Amino acid sequence: MSQFAEETSRVLKLAKTEHDGLLVFAKLDRAEQLVSVAGHLFKLSRTISTIQPADALWTVPSFLKKRIEDNVAILMMDSSIPAYRSEDIGTPKLLLDLLVANDTAWGYTEEIRTDPYKVEVLDACMSRAMVTARNGFKNTLKKSCGSPPAEGQTLRTGALNIVALTEALLKQFKHVKTGRVVIDVALCGRIAVLRQLVLEKNDNSYWTDVDSYLASLRTSYPDKVQYSRFVKRKILDVDFDLYGRVSIDGYPSTRRAEPATPVQSSSSAAGTPQ
Numbered sequence: 001m002s003q004f005a006e007e008t009s010r011v012l013k014l015a016k017t018e019h020d021g022l023l024v025f026a027k028l029d030r031a032e033q034l035v036s037v038a039g040h041l042f043k044l045s046r047t048i049s050t051i052q053p054a055d056a057l058w059t060v061p062s063f064l065k066k067r068i069e070d071n072v073a074i075l076m077m078d079s080s081i082p083a084y085r086s087e088d089i090g091t092p093k094l095l096l097d098l099l100v101a102n103d104t105a106w107g108y109t110e111e112i113r114t115d116p117y118k119v120e121v122l123d124a125c126m127s128r129a130m131v132t133a134r135n136g137f138k139n140t141l142k143k144s145c146g147s148p149p150a151e152g153q154t155l156r157t158g159a160l161n162i163v164a165l166t167e168a169l170l171k172q173f174k175h176v177k178t179g180r181v182v183i184d185v186a187l188c189g190r191i192a193v194l195r196q197l198v199l200e201k202n203d204n205s206y207w208t209d210v211d212s213y214l215a216s217l218r219t220s221y222p223d224k225v226q227y228s229r230f231v232k233r234k235i236l237d238v239d240f241d242l243y244g245r246v247s248i249d250g251y252p253s254t255r256r257a258e259p260a261t262p263v264q265s266s267s268s269a270a271g272t273p274q
Contacts, residue, residue, distance in 0.1 A: 001026040001027070002026050002027065004026070005022045005023050005025070005026035006023070008022065009023075058118050058121055059121070060121060060122055060125045061107055063106075063107050064106050064107040064108060064122075065125060065129075067105075067106040067107070068095070068099070068106075068125060068126055069129050069133075070180075071095060071098050072091065072095060072126075072129045072130055072133045073133060073173035073181075074173075074180055074181055075091050075094055075095060076091070076133050076134070076137055076169075076173070077169065077170065077173065077181040077187065078181075079184075079186040079187045079189065079190035080186075081094060082214060082215075082218065083211040083214060083215070084134065084207050084210055084211060085134070085207040085208055085210075085211055086211050090211060091130055092126075092127075092130065095126060096126075099126075108122075133173075134207055137169060137172070137194075138198060138206060138207075140165070140168055140169055140172055141165070141191075141194055141195050141198040142198055142199075144159060144160040144164075144168065144195065145159055145195065145198065145199055145243070146160070147159075149242075154241050154242060155242065155244065156242055156243055159242070159243040159244060160243060160244070161240075161243055161244035161245070161246040162188045162191060162192050162195075162240070162243065162244075162246060162248070163183070163188065163246050163248065164244075164246075165191060165195065165243075166183050166187060166191050167183070170183070185248055188236065188248055189228070189231035189232070189235060189236055190231075192231070192235045192238075192239040193210075193231065194210060195243075196238070196239070197210055197213060217230070236248075
């Protein structure tokens, strides 16, 4: 039996301690071997029971996931947010602020907050929601630009005017209840800014470039009235010339939307509209 144990150890490439243990086991009688096997099984069972909870697959509850997706969409359609990708002032921070402020309403329980593994899974869920929203948003912006204008013309072919584009973006987030986001002049202006950059900036760095551009505008036009005038004259008027003129006089001049959550709105999370 010892010879067979040696051969088994060699084939399985057991470590020295395992090899020695197998040799000892081979010299035991039948009853002793059964007891030894039972002891090892008990130990293995205890080990499995201690590692199973940590390795168990946990998924974000559907209600919490929907709250995340809804509020990502609302933040994307909020003309007051200062950035989209920035971890310090952009959508990631604003979404996290909303999550913390509405922990009970969203189902962000203490059990989740205090479990590092669940927090990691939740972070990944939030990141995916933001990436998906940004990619869809950018694709809609690009498609809305149409084709280059005919020779001697400025109006691009097959393009969407700014109101039609804003409505298309709202439809993209169709899971958000009607009335949660309202089209207004400020939102049209922000969408026009984003569209202006979509043809100018590198596709891979688009949102980072957007954040930088918005930061430069806040520096150049710290006064809200000055900023609004700039957007109208330098952004919206250019957008009208390129993509089609449409009246926005009938739309409200300030944002009127239902709060993103019962506790804290996306506007209040973003700070003073710029």
